[in-house]
Amino acid sequence: MYTISNIYCITAIAVIGGGLFGFDISAMSAVIGTDQYREYYFGDTIPSDVQGGIISAMPGGAFVGSILSGFLSDRLGRKYSIQIGALTWLCGCTLSCASQNVGMLIVGRFVNGLAVGNCSAQVPVYITEVALPEIRGRLVGCQQWAVTMGIMVMFYIAFGCSYLAGTKSFRIPWGVQMIPAAILFFGCMFIPRSPRWLARKGRWEEAEDVLALLHGKGDRNHPHVKKEMEDIRSMVALEKNNSDATVWELFQGGPMLMRTHIGVFAQIWSQLTGMNVMMYYITYIFKMAGLTGSTVLLSSSIQYIINFVMTIPALYFVDKIGRRPVFLAGSTLMMIWLFINAGVMASYGHAAPPGGIDGIPAASWIVHGPASKMLIASSYLFVASFAATWGPAAWIYPPELFTLRTRGKAMALATCCNWIFNFALGYFVPPAFQNIQWKVYIIFGTFCLAMTLHVFFLFPETAGKTLEEVQDMFEQRVPAWKTNVKSRGSSTPASDVEGSAGASGSGTPVTDKDEYRLSQERPGAVEHLDKVV
Structure with a gap:
């Protein structure tokens, strides 16, 4: 069977797995504010806790x-794991599209979630393992771009369907979501398997063939x-042995525990920015800002x-300026816009009548006049800040942190933390808007402040480094604020520390990093390496 060799075409197919989440976001956010949806599932009023449960x-x-x-990824490989995710998504969409009540809708969305969790964890792993270091960031970041594209395309499909009468207004958008999953499943048949996964399984000939296809135009003797x-x-x-890593292994030892902690928090913080709250419940926020009818959906779009x-420029500069500056700039800007929203609502708004706006109790606050325009503007600026920073970077960063054996399990752990926080926030936000109103923005603004400090002190720079060099950096325990982007063609050791004389910080020149590290850390391993190579 023909195998695609162009890395950008391979990425375009793989990141459809990320786009599935984007389709889900707008297929729900554009629907939950419509009369057809409310009347079919709830009647006159949407209970905040039930809607939170559906989301x-x-x-x-x-x-x-x-x-x-x-x-799945460790046993079957990254490619087949993604294909299983695509098939699962088709099943979930079928259930949602055919749902007759809230219970069936929740089951369908849960099955969709199984697919999203699988693909969102393994697509970054796959791209990380096939990409060159100097373009790895932009390629993995394409997953977030696919998410934003899915959000935008599906929103306008759902918006157009909102003018249809009856259940067609929401069943058609939920059914259309099956198309990209079908494309993903069949497209994966034409992309190569991860060369690093093949190597881990002892399939060295296949691994070398894939690397030659991707980075040497078919030439195994190509220098790269x-x-x-x-x-x-x-x-x-x-690696200590050839068995698959266990989850418990991620919590053993100082360097490994540090990597696990950073990878997990990169995903947790991306949720605690409040971005997905803005995506799912933006129609509620704009109703509170005084918008009505179709204006709410158009403004949301x-x-x-x-x-x-705004995700597009991020794909360019995340490899140029590095991950740390992107994280720090994003969290600082988002904190500013969240606190502005809280101040505007507290100073110029008032509580909505009992029962909320348009039968939505979560739309519990009203802001009119110039203040409402400021609320909308700062919401847009918040989205722009996230899209250009944490949106792509939170997916790029974690898979770069881990070793070959642990990467699949580690990304599964980090991503499951992302989704459990997404679950909690999806359920928490409607009641929170109903009960504490504008103070919700204070909570998320405080999270942004905390993540700024956390990134500065503990998140090292990984841009431009090979995956093997990143491992060296953690073994050497380089302080995060002393790490820099490694420029292409640099011979500087993996840590790229300002003013350091050697990678170990001891002033020892390291001309053969593999032999030096092996001889220092694991006596006798050099001889074993010579036999393997």
Whole structure:
């Protein structure tokens, strides 16, 4: 069978798995404010806790799906794991589209979540393992771009269907979501398997063939192919054994525990920015800002365009300036817009009548006049800040942190933490808007402040480094604020520490990093490496 060799085409197929989540977001956010949806499932009023349960069913399923993905990925490979996710998504969409009541809708969304959790965990792993270091960030970041594209495209489909009478207004959008999953499933038949996964399974000939296809135009003797094969061989030789990693292994030892902690929190913080709250419940927020009718949906669509467009420059500069500056700038800007929203609502708004606006108790606050325009503007600026920073970077960063053996399980763990927080927030936000109103923004603004401090002190720079060099950086315990982007062609050791004389910080020059590290950390391993290579 024909195998695609262009890395950008491979990425375009794989990231459809990320786009599934985007389709889900807008297929719900554009529907929950319509009369047809409310009348069919609820009657006159949408209970906040029930709507929160419907929204959170998807991330609840994604939590389970991301855990299972680690075992699937290690056993079957990244490519087949993604294909299983596509088939699961088709089943979930069928259930949602045919749902006759709230219970059936929740089950359908939970099954959709299994697919999203699987794909969101393993697509970044797959792209990380096939991409060159200098473009790895932008390629993995394409997953977030696919999410934003899915959000934007599906929102306008759902918006157009909102003018249809009866259940067609929401069943058609939920059914259309099956198309990208079908494309993903069949497209995966034409992309190569991960060369690093193949190497882990001892399939060295296949691994070298894939590297030659991707990075050497079919030439196994291409310098980059030979160098990458050497790195992979040395990494496999460093592994204690050839068995698959366990989840417990991620919590053993200082360097490994540090990587696990950072990878998990990169995903947790991306949820605690409040971005997905803005995506799912933006129609509620704009109702509180005084917008009515179709104006609510049209105004909401602007943020989806902003989200899509602002992700594009991030794909360029995340490899140029590094992950740390992107994280720090994003959390600081989002904190500012959240506190502005809280101040505007507290100073110029008032409580809505009992029962909320248009039968939605979560729309519990009213802001009119110029203040409402400020609320809408700062909401747009918040979305732009997230899209250009944490949106792509939170998916790029975690898979770069881990070793070959642990990457599949580690990304499953990090992603399941993302989804459990997504689940909790999806369920928490409607009652929170109903009960504490504008103070919700204070909570998320405080989270943004905390993540800024956390990133500065503990998140090291990984941009431009090979996956093997990132492991060296953690072993050497380099302080996060002393790490820099490694420029292309640099011979500086993996840590890239300002003013350091050597990677170990001791002033010892390291000319052969593999032999030096092996001889210092694991006596006798160099001889084993020589036999393997």
